[in-house]
Structures are given as structure tokens and as C-alpha cells.
Amino acid sequence: MSKLIAPLFSIRASGSLAETLTFRTGRKDTVATSIPTHPDASSNAQRRHRFLYKVGIGLWNGMTPAQQAIYSAQAVGRPLTALNLWMRLWLDTAPGLTLALPIESPPASTVHDVSPFHTHLTIYGAEWSPSPPPYSLSFDGVDDYAQVITAMQLNFTTGPYSFMLSITNSPTPPTAHIMGRGTQSADYYFLRADSNGRLRWTVRADAGIFTTLTSPGALLPSATQTLAVTRSGSTINLYVDDLDRTTLPPSTTDLDIANRSFTLGWNPALGGTAWKGSIHWLLAFSQELTPAEVTALTSALLNF
Known part of the structure; x- marks a missing residue:
């Protein structure tokens, strides 16, 4: 099983058939069910969303702990919809x-x-x-x-x-x-x-x-x-x-x-x-x- 984790979101995959996108909102994990469970079943729009989130995870994992701490503080306690917006704004500013x-x-x-x-x-x-x-x-x-x-x-x-x-x-x-x-x-x-x-x-x-x-x-x-x-x-x-x-x-x-x-x-x-x-x-x-x-x-x- 492979696992990519960020304080805001994570991709969890088991084999090649299961994939879910999970947001961490405070103490809760919220699964974004709109992300398809099988890559072959995805629409172009869903594939683009998955692509962007994986880009976000890659950028997050490439940050130093000090850089991550700055952005973690802004996301704690936000609901899923707010995190969607926050992540888009974060991608617009932090990584260039x-x-x-x-x-x-x-x-x-x-x-x-x-x-x-x-x-x-x-x-x-x-x-x-x-x-x-x-x-x-x-x-x-x-x-x-x-x-x-x-x-x-x-x-x-x-x-x-x-x-x-x-x-x-x-x-x-x-x-x-x-x-x-x-x-x-x-x-x-x-x-x-x-x-x-x-x-x-x-x-x-x-x-x-x-x-x-x-x-x-x-x-x-x-x-x-x-x-x-x-x-x-x-x-x-x-x-x-x-x-x-x-x-x-x-x-x-x-x-x-x-x-x-x-x-x-x-x-x-x-x-x-x-x-x-x-x-x-x-x-x-x-x-x-x-x-x-x-x-x-x-x-x-x-x-x-």
C-alpha cells in the first residue's frame, strides 16, 4: 500500500484499483467522494482535479517543515469546501x-x-x-x-x-x-x-x-x-x-x-x-x- 500524506490532504492507494482523496480538517478526515475510485472511470474534469491535488501534494512534500507550518495554521478547522478554495489560493501564491x-x-x-x-x-x-x-x-x-x-x-x-x-x-x-x-x-x-x-x-x-x-x-x-x-x-x-x-x-x-x-x-x-x-x-x-x-x-x- 502506498500513502502520500500532507496535513491538508492525502492520496491513499491500494493496488491499482482503489484511490480516494482525503482532506484532514482539524481532527476529522473527510473523503471527497467526487474523486473516482478507479482512474479508468474518471472523466476529464475529474482527472484534472486529481492531477491538481497530486501537484499540491508534491509541492507540499517538497517544502521545509517551517514552510509547511505557515500554511498548516491557515487550514486547521476549515470544512471541505473551504479547503478546496484554500488550496486553490495556496497554489496561486506559495509555490509559484x-x-x-x-x-x-x-x-x-x-x-x-x-x-x-x-x-x-x-x-x-x-x-x-x-x-x-x-x-x-x-x-x-x-x-x-x-x-x-x-x-x-x-x-x-x-x-x-x-x-x-x-x-x-x-x-x-x-x-x-x-x-x-x-x-x-x-x-x-x-x-x-x-x-x-x-x-x-x-x-x-x-x-x-x-x-x-x-x-x-x-x-x-x-x-x-x-x-x-x-x-x-x-x-x-x-x-x-x-x-x-x-x-x-x-x-x-x-x-x-x-x-x-x-x-x-x-x-x-x-x-x-x-x-x-x-x-x-x-x-x-x-x-x-x-x-x-x-x-x-x-x-x-x-x-x-
Whole structure:
């Protein structure tokens, strides 16, 4: 039996068939019966709620005891409905979470979006478009890719940022774009597998200044892996499954803030090969995640 616990909420799972979400309200545990007992029986809305709560648990478990104490005091004695609201407000402020996007059959949409162009009250996210044959991302068994039209207003010059995503690789990882934005003639950024199957994160400024990080090891064929890029004011970190960590001082200027849209799985503006695996979820943050937070989020979302 596995158990993830936070003072506000916990996921308790037995085998693969039972899952309930439990809130701790003072001395009582209140089970949220709207969360389905079997993941396969969930609607898209219920899956998005489960996803957001697991994100919250991961962020909570990545906090220090002192940080947890601050937020615990605000939740004691609150009823279930108030805790729902409180948790949403907490996710809006404490961890710097700006975008939470679980990928599912079209239409995909975010459950949490506090980027400058939208708020968490606006359900917004991905626009699905046909990809050129023979590429299939197998989100829903149809040839398609996700064009994320929510702006990711993250500062690539001095400000911190982080993002995480979960992928399932094709049997032989190709040179392929997993996530990207921009054109060859201007600034761009992209996350892709290189010709050796290693993960590579590249940011290019219009002035021709590059930052490139490459993982030491290759992505595992046919495996589901969690990827993360985190940036402070002085370093960029690249994580593969929370273990393969690469660090490099950044040297880029800021990207064009007029267009933060990016594509998942294929970048038609940059060309190159489409990703032949699956992409399961994406998280974006306006701050650098600590190694403990990356570990906790990887663990909490491992089987989503």
C-alpha cells in the first residue's frame, strides 16, 4: 500500500484499483467522494482535479517543515469546501505555479493557469491541430500535436523559472522536438532528444547567444520519464527522472515577450522531427524548483 500524506490532504492507494482523496480538517478526515475510485472511470474534469491535488501534494512534500507550518495554521478547522478554495489560493501564491496542463483526449485544457494573460478562473490551455504524417503523438491514438496558446511569461534573463513534464519515449528515441517555441530567424527555445537520444535544452537569443544543456545519459526506450528544467539567477539545471542532473551557468539574453506560445510534440516553425512518444502532463513555475521539490513532484505524479 502506498500513502502520500500532507496535513491538508492525502492520496491513499491500494493496488491499482482503489484511490480516494482525503482532506484532514482539524481532527476529522473527510473523503471527497467526487474523486473516482478507479482512474479508468474518471472523466476529464475529474482527472484534472486529481492531477491538481497530486501537484499540491508534491509541492507540499517538497517544502521545509517551517514552510509547511505557515500554511498548516491557515487550514486547521476549515470544512471541505473551504479547503478546496484554500488550496486553490495556496497554489496561486506559495509555490509559484503558473500552469498545470494534464494532456488528455481533445479538447485538452488547463485546470490551473495564473499566467499574466489568464487567471485560474479561466479554463484555457491547448489547441489541437493535425500533425504531418507519419507522426503520431498517441495522446488519443490520432495524429495530432498540442499547440499551447496560454502564454508562459517566464524571464530568461535574470528571473527564475521551472517547468516539468512527463513523457513516454518511442522504442528508439529520435532527434525530435518535445517542446518548443520560436523560429530559426529569431529567438527560440526548445527541449528535444538529440541524435544520441540524450535530452537537450537550448535557448537562443536574437543576438545569437546560446545556452545549451545536454543530459549525460540517453532517454530510456519505451520508458515513461519525468523531465525538468529549473533556473535561478545564476544557474540552469536539467533533470531526468530526478537523478540525471546537469548544471550550467546561463548566458542568454531575454526572449521576445510578445509571443510565449509554444508547441508540445512538434515545432513547425523550427522544423525538425516530431516527437514519436507520448506527453502526459506539463507544469510551469515562475520560480526555481529546489531539488527537494523536483523529487517530491516526481514521486507524487509518478503514476498519474
